Amino acid sequence: MTEPDSDSGRHASERVAIVAERRWAIIVLTIIAALLAMMIFTGLHWAAMPPSRVETIDIKTLHIQGEFVENNLGTSLEKDGRVIVRLIGQQYSFVPQCIVVPAGVPVTFRGTSTDAIHGFIVGRTNANTMLIPGFISTFTTTFPKVGEQLMPCHEYCGTGHEAMWAKVQVISPQDFYVKAKAGERLSCVPG
Numbered sequence: 001m002t003e004p005d006s007d008s009g010r011h012a013s014e015r016v017a018i019v020a021e022r023r024w025a026i027i028v029l030t031i032i033a034a035l036l037a038m039m040i041f042t043g044l045h046w047a048a049m050p051p052s053r054v055e056t057i058d059i060k061t062l063h064i065q066g067e068f069v070e071n072n073l074g075t076s077l078e079k080d081g082r083v084i085v086r087l088i089g090q091q092y093s094f095v096p097q098c099i100v101v102p103a104g105v106p107v108t109f110r111g112t113s114t115d116a117i118h119g120f121i122v123g124r125t126n127a128n129t130m131l132i133p134g135f136i137s138t139f140t141t142t143f144p145k146v147g148e149q150l151m152p153c154h155e156y157c158g159t160g161h162e163a164m165w166a167k168v169q170v171i172s173p174q175d176f177y178v179k180a181k182a183g184e185r186l187s188c189v190p191g
Contacts, residue, residue: 055136059114062088068112074185075100075107077177087111089118089131089153092160098188099151099168101143102176108140119155122168130155143170 062068068088074096075085083105088095090113101107111120113131121128122141129137143149153164169188171179179186 055138056134057112057136059112059133062112062114067110070095071185074187075180076185077180083107083176083180085109085111087166088114089120089157089164090114091116091158092153092164094118094120094151094153094164094166096185096187097166099166100176100179100186100188101168101170102173103143103146103170105173105176106140106142108138111137116157117155118153118157118164120151120166121154122151123149125149127168128154143168146170146172 057066057068063070067086073086073088075083078084083102085099085101085107087099087109089111109127109129111129111131112135113133115133117130117132119128119130122143125141125143127139127141129139131137147170149168149170151166151168153161157164167188176186
């Protein structure tokens, strides 16, 4: 008589296990379906509407016309008071090699690449971006104190990658505005 009782107990625990496994299977399948739906939605949505602020540029005419011609590269003080840095990454250098910016003032970086994916980070700051051929990268940051920062390329771009560095010289706002009044692009000052 003990055998039927043990069989019914085993059958009851098997039923509980099957019900629990089915619940977990339904939860897992629901999560997978939700993730697939999100992937499909975002894929179709972004294909129809590219992200805002994506600017493209023709790398074949980059040096000939537009905002990235050679005499327009570097730091400038715009008529509306904004400080803009325009730069190009190319194997294996940044143009310009040295950028002058004011301390404590928002600075907008606009950059692109002519040949490969490059990137840069300005030491001890949050300035970090990638430069992709055909696209203009834009971000705004503020440099809190005067000094010099290194700006290495942080995306492997070929055999000369390790030598691809530039520097950012942060000067006082007063010195910057005096130098910028001339309307020319600023270059690094000795110091």
